[in-house]
Amino acid sequence: MNDKLLQKMTIFLLAIILLIPVFKVYAQESEVTVNVPSLKVRSGPGLTFDIIGEVEQNDKLTVIGKENDWLQVKYGNTNGWVAGWYTTSDSTEMTNKQVISKVNKLNVRKDPSLSSAVIGQIQEGTQLTTFKSEGQWIEISFQDKKGWVHSDYVSIVKQAIEKEPKTEQTTSTREIFVVSVDVLNVRAKADLSSKIIGQVSKSEQFKVITKDHNWVQIELENGKKGWVYSFYGQFAVHSLSSESTTSLETIKILYNGTNLRSESTTNSEVVARVNAGESFPVLEKEKDWYKIELSDKTIAYVASWVVSSSNSDNSSITEPIKERKKGTLQGVTLVIDAGHGGNDRGTTGALGTDEKDITLLTAELLASKLQAAGANVIMTRESDVYVDLRKRVSIGHQSAADAFVSLHYDAIENSSVRGYTTYYMHDFQKELATYVHKELGNMVSMKDRGTQPGNYLILRENKQKAILIELGFLSNPVEERYVTTPQFREQASLGIYNGIINYFDSQIN
Known part of the structure; x- marks a missing residue:
């Protein structure tokens, strides 16, 4: 009898010991980055526990529990444990910092996730205060509330110290709203079901009276007041001084380490390197270069595609220039298509990855690179929404795009199949496919499945030079782990970018 009681007590104590780690969990999931x-x-x-897998440097891991110095993390369709001293936390306070948008129409989201609602957009060169960062997302101050932007599309700079206003003349400012679509309805109330009281046109500017979430109340020329949706325009600040003054055009640097050159060419000597947020007055403009003067009176040149200008209308499509320089995409219109979206998840990987999520991440990264080279980039979708295939094609036709690039990830029943493939349908699409596929292969370590004809609607119905790229097989668990990393997306998007640059360079002659 005593032996049975002792046995029961031993089992009970062991059960308690085994259950202890369960109670040592985070109240909220967090994310860490592998630093080895x-x-x-x-x-x-x-x-002493069995090894069930392996992760690489810079991989992001979702933490669901902790015991001493060990972290319990999500790993594929299961959970595992990693040594916490080989990771770093991704949530960091960002005090006295600001971000500058490197791209036009950058989505601001409610939460740090691509599936989160878009609460607004900011234009290239917009500078906003930051609060903190979580992984690849940065929390910012946006229209009197907080929102999140992806770190790939912004530069981080020190917060500017506001100078005391000058006393020799009275100066005030007002905020204006600049329309960025062809026609925009003006409504009686801040509601899509409200009565339309008028319409305004692209590039028209109106005084901002007040804001209500994503709506802006403006004053029309006839004195009437109405509401417009803020997504279809951008905000600017006009200075109203007591004396009529003519201000020089200024440019703001968008990228850290931007080269300033001795002449208006990429082959000339670099006279200085400057960082995002620095501003310079423009002496004159020479085609796609700005001539500027530095603080030490040195004259330098900076390329227009790495700056934002105080006099430019960032929302308009860039007009083609007569002589496009090699290595740039000035005057080129490109449609980047993130495959699937919304209720169309695409394929789901062996470890649970949804294709629609990583196509969007890859597309946004590629778009930012192309915009930095001067291209006018149009995204078929900018969030987790469903877009009909024929509508995607029509977006390219309506914009008279020079090229259409559709991004996907593959799957097949045989989980051993792997590699990347570039598809085209018509003969006039083959050359673009060849250039892009070659440069993609130079940047990723995967099996090359070649360029192939593919009878996809997105290619078949497209009058543009269109290609569809399958960036690896999610049905292969090993390849899924590789292609879902930030490092792969960076390398793949750079390879595609290089291929597009080389293709359009070949067209110059």
Whole structure:
């Protein structure tokens, strides 16, 4: 009898010991980044537990629990444990910092996720205060509330110290709203079901009276007041001084380490390097270069595609220039198509990855690179929404795009199949496919499945030079882990970018 009682008590104590780690969990999931080249994932919190997998440097891991110095993380369709001392937390306070948008129409989201609602957009060169960062997302101050932007599309700079206003003349400012679509309805109330009281046109400017979430109340020329949706325009500040003054055009640098050159060419000597947020007065403009003067009176030149200008209308499509320089995409219109979206998840990987999520991440990264080279980039979708295939094609036709690039990730029943493929349908699409596929292969370590004809609607019905790229197989667990990393998206988007640059360079002659 005593033996049975002792046995029961032993089992009870063991059960309690085994359950202790369950209570040591985070109240809220967090994210960490691996900071060593290779980190083992184990079945339990200790070096004696079995190894169930491996993650690489800079991989993001979702933490769901903790025991001493060990972190319980999500790993594919299961959970595992990693040594916490080989990771760093991704949530960081950002005090006295600001971000500058490197792209036009950058989405601001309610939460740090691509599936989160878009609460607004900011234009290239817009500078906003930051609060903190979580992984690849940065929390910012946006229209008197907080929102999130993806770090790939902004530069981080020190917050500017406001100078005391000059006393020799009275100066005030007002905020204006600049329309960025061809026709925009003006409504009686801040509601899409409200009565339309008028219409305004692209590039027209109106005084901002007040704001209500995503709506802006403006004053029309006839004195009437109405509401417009803020997504279809951008905000600017006009200075109203007591004396009539003519201000010089200024440019603001968008990228850290931007080269300033001795002449208006990419082959000339670099006279200085400057960082995002720095501004310079423009002496004159020479085609796609600005001539500026530095603080030490040195004259330098900076390319127009790496700055924002105080006199430019960033919302308009760039007019083609007569002589496009090699290595740039000035005057080129490109449609970037993130495959699937909304209720169309695409394929789901062996470890649970939804294709629609990573196509959007890859497309946004590629778009930012192309815009930095001067291209006018149009995205078929900018959030987790469904877009009909024929509508995607029509977007390219309506914009008279010079090229259409559709991004996808593949799947097949045989989980051993791997590699990347570039598809085209018509003969006039083949050359673009060849250039892009070659440069993609130079940047990623994957099996090359070649360029192939593909009878896809997105290619078949397209009058543009269109290609469809399958960036690896999510049905292959090993390849899924590789292609879902930020490093892969960076390398793949750079390869596609290089291929597009080389293709359009070949067209100059």
